[in-house]
Amino acid sequence: MFNFGSRSKERLATVHPDLQKLTELALKYSTIDFGISEGIRSLETQEEYFKRGASTTMNSRHLTGHAVDVYAYIGGSARWEWPLYTEINKAFDKASKELDIDLVWGGDWKSFSDGPHYELSWGSYGPNT
Numbered sequence: 001m002f003n004f005g006s007r008s009k010e011r012l013a014t015v016h017p018d019l020q021k022l023t024e025l026a027l028k029y030s031t032i033d034f035g036i037s038e039g040i041r042s043l044e045t046q047e048e049y050f051k052r053g054a055s056t057t058m059n060s061r062h063l064t065g066h067a068v069d070v071y072a073y074i075g076g077s078a079r080w081e082w083p084l085y086t087e088i089n090k091a092f093d094k095a096s097k098e099l100d101i102d103l104v105w106g107g108d109w110k111s112f113s114d115g116p117h118y119e120l121s122w123g124s125y126g127p128n129t
Helices: 006-012 017-029 043-052 082-099
Strands: 035-036 068-075 077-079 103-105 116-121
Touching: 006 017, 006 035, 017 068, 017 082, 017 116, 068 082, 082 103
Parallel strands: none
Antiparallel strands: 035 068, 068 077, 068 116, 103 116
8 A cells, every 4th residue: 555755745735635635545446556646736837847838728627626646656666658557547436436526537538638637527627625
């Protein structure tokens, strides 16, 4: 069983409580250790990501605390190979079903596949919920 480090806990604390619960449960189910690379983000950071092509929107769920980015943590370092994120997503999927929280995985997006990204759905969680 894996545990979040202090930086991941700090980042996770910036997002919606339902996303915190779901992410913590996903870590318990995951066969791959992972950390939180980003929770809420500032408008300035979002603008920077958008300008350099790391994001395709200025309407990111990170701006409202409705999204997290994770990183696979293997052998003491972050890893970015796609199969790791497919495996981590299995844990997020199981946790979202168990908690009945509507979650969107960026790895399912067709135009900009983003394996480390998870967000609460717009349909269930508007910007003010």
